[in-house]
Amino acid sequence: MHTCTRATCLRYNKHGQLTCKRRAPWELSTDSTIDHLGRYRIKRTMAFMNNFNPSISGTFCCNNDIKLISNGADTKDVMWYTTGYQSKKQGKNYNVSALMAKTLLYHETRIDADRRDNILDQNRLLVFRCQHAINREMEMSAPQVISYLMRWGDRICSNHYVLFYWSSIQGYLQAGFDELKSGRNSEAYRSIGNDNMDMSETEHNGTREVDKDESEVNND
Incomplete structure (x- = not known):
């Protein structure tokens, strides 16, 4: 009752x-x-x-x-509830930003002196620490745990991707070109773009002239 x-x-x-x-x-x-x-x-x-x-x-x-x-609708509701319970759906994530800020502070205070000049090691260690910080605050479903134990991964990709570290390339460019470090970055990029446009127009006109001469020779 x-x-x-x-x-x-x-x-x-x-x-x-x-x-x-x-x-x-x-x-x-x-x-x-x-x-x-x-x-x-x-x-x-x-x-x-x-x-x-x-x-x-x-x-x-x-x-x-x-x-x-x-x-009917009851079956749909039961299936939705069961799926969400088994997959351990993460409902609230409003504290992720605060957790990441705390992890970043921990990372900056405990990074080794020999790693400060290596950008790749710093980024790799920061991502590793952020991942562990999030895993401590979330539940993991049984299929996810089995996938990790069997080393199947947690995603399926149709293509093979290659890592591209733009920050490292930007650092090398700034080390070789002093004008990129100053506030004239936009002017330098515009000048480089204009030079490329002039070269492309010259090559394009030269190609058209060559094609015209060849056509005249063929007609003769």
Whole structure:
């Protein structure tokens, strides 16, 4: 028998009314039926009596509530709940930014002196520490754990990708060209772009002239 109390199920709805979150009292029914939408209605003669199973109640001496899932929206809801429970869906991630900031501070204070000049080692160690910081705050599903133990990975890629460290290339360019370090970066890039455009136009015009001469020779 279900009993509504403030400590268990009574909550205020959006209209300010105190209602049972279990939706009691339930609808009465003289017979067990299934409508055309697949909704199952069990026989119920008492509005506050759970759909208990006598075998479960007698064996485990506990309260229980059963429901037949045939089809319709209830089946979809059960599948969605089961999938989310098995895959350990991460619902709230508002503290990830604060966690990353804390990890970055830890990384900057404990980095080795011999690694400060190596950009690749610094980035690799920072990503490694961020990954472990996130893993401490999240649940892992059984399929994910099995995939890691079997070394199958956690993603499937259709192509093979090559790592491209743009920060390292930018550092090499700035070390070789002093004008890139100053505030004239945009002017330097524009001048390089204009030179490339002039060269392409010259080559293009030269190609057209050669093609014209060849056509005249062929006509002769």
